[in-house]
Amino acid sequence: MPRSKTFEHVFDEKTLFNIHKLESGGYIGKLLGPVGTGKESYIFYSTDPNGREVAVKVHRHDINAFKRIPTYLRLRGTRSSGFIKRINDWTRYEFAFQSRAFSMGIKTPEPYRVYENLIVMQFIGGDCVSAPQAIRDTDFDINAWYDEIIGSIVTMGKKGLIHGDLSPYNILNYQGKPYIIDFSQAVKLTSLTKGYLLRDIRNINAWFEKLGKSTITDEKDLLGEIDQTL
Numbered sequence: 009m010p011r012s013k014t015f016e017h018v019f020d021e022k023t024l025f026n027i028h029k030l031e032s033g034g035y036i037g038k039l040l041g042p043v044g045t046g047k048e049s050y051i052f053y054s055t056d057p058n059g060r061e062v063a064v065k066v067h068r069h070d071i072n073a074f075k076r077i078p079t080y081l082r083l084r085g086t087r088s089s090g091f092i093k094r095i096n097d098w099t100r101y102e103f104a105f106q107s108r109a110f111s112m113g114i115k116t117p118e119p120y121r122v123y124e125n126l127i128v129m130q131f132i133g134g135d136c137v138s139a140p141q142a143i144r145d146t147d148f149d150i151n152a153w154y155d156e157i158i159g160s161i162v163t164m165g166k167k168g169l170i171h172g173d174l175s176p177y178n179i180l181n182y183q184g185k186p187y188i189i190d191f192s193q194a195v196k197l198t199s200l201t202k203g204y205l206l207r208d209i210r211n212i213n214a215w216f217e218k219l220g221k222s223t224i225t226d227e228k229d230l231l232g233e234i235d236q237t238l
């Protein structure tokens with residue numbers, strides 16, 4: 009199936025090959041336009057063979073990502089070397105952490121498949137349009153959202169998982185509910201990574217204070233609830 013020329017130039021040969029593998033394996037249809045670009049990734053819209061909308065996250069084979077990810081991979085306990093392998097490992101970890109969060113009942117796109125530097129997941133939005141980031145669309149119930157997001161941090165934390173980059177940029181407002189995306193910086197909770205958990209809590213507390221929420225749970229209480237030993 010011919011792919012739109014407009015997308016070809018953004019991908020390197022290896023990534024094009026990987027996309028072709030997913031297409032020819034029948035896991036995704038044609039990539040239908042970018043829905044988002046981050047520092048180290050592109051998100052595309054596509055459909056699976058059942059016509060279900062999917063998002064395809066493509067981790068770029070990019071030198072900046074290559075430099076930045078060793079810290080995360082070390083915290084995750086792997087020491088892969090080599091450009092492509094490192095980015096593949098990084099992608100696999102993101103998929104694994106997001107899958108764990110999803111299985112805990114956290115509202116996050118359901119991850120369907122990981123292949124090399126690509127993740128196929130549930131599309132959060134409709135008719136080719138992503139749900140807006142919560143930083144841009146604050147039309148939601150502040151108290152319910154706070155409880156839901158803090159509840160997610162606590163649920164994940166108790167199971168030893170930290171999102172690591174939680175902010176209104178990585179939360180989509182979909183059908184009035186907060187969907188947590190982007191587990192690319194997720195790590196396991198240890199004494200070494202406790203600071204990341206604290207940062208997530210502080211980001212969320214500061215954001216809701218700015219939104220005008222009057223009762224914010226103290227970060228120390230939350231840390232204590234997650235793990236008495238922290």
Ligand SMILES: Nc1ncnc2c1ncn2[C@@H]1O[C@H](COP(=O)(O)OP(=O)(O)O)[C@@H](O)[C@H]1O
Pocket residue numbers: 043044045046047048049050051063065117129130131132133138139141177178189190191192
């Ligand atoms: N599952 C998804 N469904 C719909 N849109 C998505 C999905 N995942 C990501 N996006 C869009 O792509 C953007 C970047 O995704 P993100 O995972 O945060 O990438 P990065 O790691 O580059 O920050 C998001 O802000 C959102 O607009």
Ligand SMILES: [Mg+2]
Pocket residue numbers: 046177178190
């Ligand atoms: Mg992001």
